[in-house]
Amino acid sequence: MNFFNFSLRKVIVFTAAILIPFILIKMHRTSKETPLVLRPFTFTVGLIQNAYSSFSSGVRGTTSLYLNLVDIKRDNRSLMRKNAELRAQLGTMTELKLENERLNQLLEFKTQTKMQLLAGRVVGQDLIPEHSTITINRGTYHGVEQGMAVLTVSGAVGYILQAEMLNSQVILITDRFSAVDALVQRTRARGIVSGISSEACKFNYLKRGDDVAIGDQVVTSGLDNIFPKGFPVGEVIKVEQSEYGVTKDVELRPAVNPNNLEEIFIVLNAAQEDFLPSEEESDSETPNKETEIDKSKKALGQASGSANIER
Amino acid sequence: MTYLITLLVASVTAMPLGMFLLLNIILYALSYTFKSKFYQPGPIFFAIICGAMSVAFMPIHFILSLIIEPTPIQDLEIIFWLLQSLLTPLLSFAVYPIFCIIDDLTNKELPTEVGRQFE
Secondary structure, three states, X not given: OOOOOOOHHHHHHHHHHHHHHHHHHHHHHHOOOOOOOOHHHHHHHHHHHHHHHHHHHHHHXXXXXXXXXXXXXXXXXHHHHHHHHHHHHHHHHHHHHHHHHHHHHHHHHHHOOOOEEEEEEEEEEOOOOOOOEEEEOOOXXXXXXXXXXXXXXXXXXEEEEEEOOOOEEEEEOOOOOOOEEEEEOOOOOEEEEEEEEOOEXXXXXXXXXXXXXXXXXXXXXXXXXXXXXXXXXXEEEEEEEOOOOXXXXXXXXXXXXXXXXXXXXXXXXXXXXXXOOOHHHHOOOOOOOOOHHHHHHHHHHHHHHHHHHHO | OHHHHHHHHHOOOOOOHHHHHHHHHHHHHHHHHHHHHHOOOOHHHHXXXXXXXXXXXXXXXXXXXXXXXXXXOOOOOHHHHXXXXXXXHHHHHHHXXXXXXXXXXXXXXXXXXXXXXXX
């Protein structure tokens, strides 16, 4: 039997192996600090844990950054598309607003005058630039006849050159074949306005002694009852007088820019409308008295201001 | 064809019909003379002819206006003329196939050499 045949070393090792955990438990319960034995192990494990934590947080950060970039790019594309749609809508709304303002001015002008007017729209221009004509969407079917005046709230545009059933061709005052009877508003000097180019007209047949200065307003004379009397035609920009000539060379800037025409009025009946202030009204003792002509001129002035802004 | 084009275009311009017809006939004569001397089949020659005629249009119109009209042209639209001269040859490439189709429909054979069409 070898039961009692044991070595002392084995006994001591066995006993220590059994007792050491109990001793450590006892030490852990009684001491608040980490036991000295464990401190190197806890320190090393702590270092390893910190390193791993830093590494994993870095990897997590980079991965989430990439994933966020993908989302950001997608959101950016969507927002840019939405922005473009909204901009287009805004442009449309702005255009509608401007058109509404223009049409309101036209309506106000039409209601404040006794002329019989027919509204129309410009649908085309002359194919050859040396001829200044436009095509409008009103014709004989709407009561338009050849020779009728065409104007806007800003001033005279021209007159009907050729009237077809649904369209008409209008010769502008800037065409070299046009002729509009006009007079200088300040001095009542009369002449004929014809065109030179799209930006200038000529005021012909002014007598040598007629008083015309740069800046004078030229208006329609209204003698033919085609154009209303006193309607703006243009402004004098150049006055030349030759040494031996009997007439003056006067150039005008037209009141209406023919390149920006959209809506126009055709004068079916001028009804002897007079936009020219008479001498009695200008010398009136009651300057605050507002006559029909003043109201119309005020509407014209407001409309001209906004039309100039549109240009 | 010249008369037909004149009638079509005259409806959108205020140029007198007679003067416009005369202008187009002069342009046709010029293009025919040019073609009889330097013809090459293909769209490039067609573009050259179109460009040359668009360049010639304004001077001929100006000269005719000086001779015929009581109030001749005073202000030349140079910029429009230059633009027209540049854009017409470019657009002619788009129009060339249409004229080829018309030639096919009318069974008109294109001359292959200069002078062959007179044989």
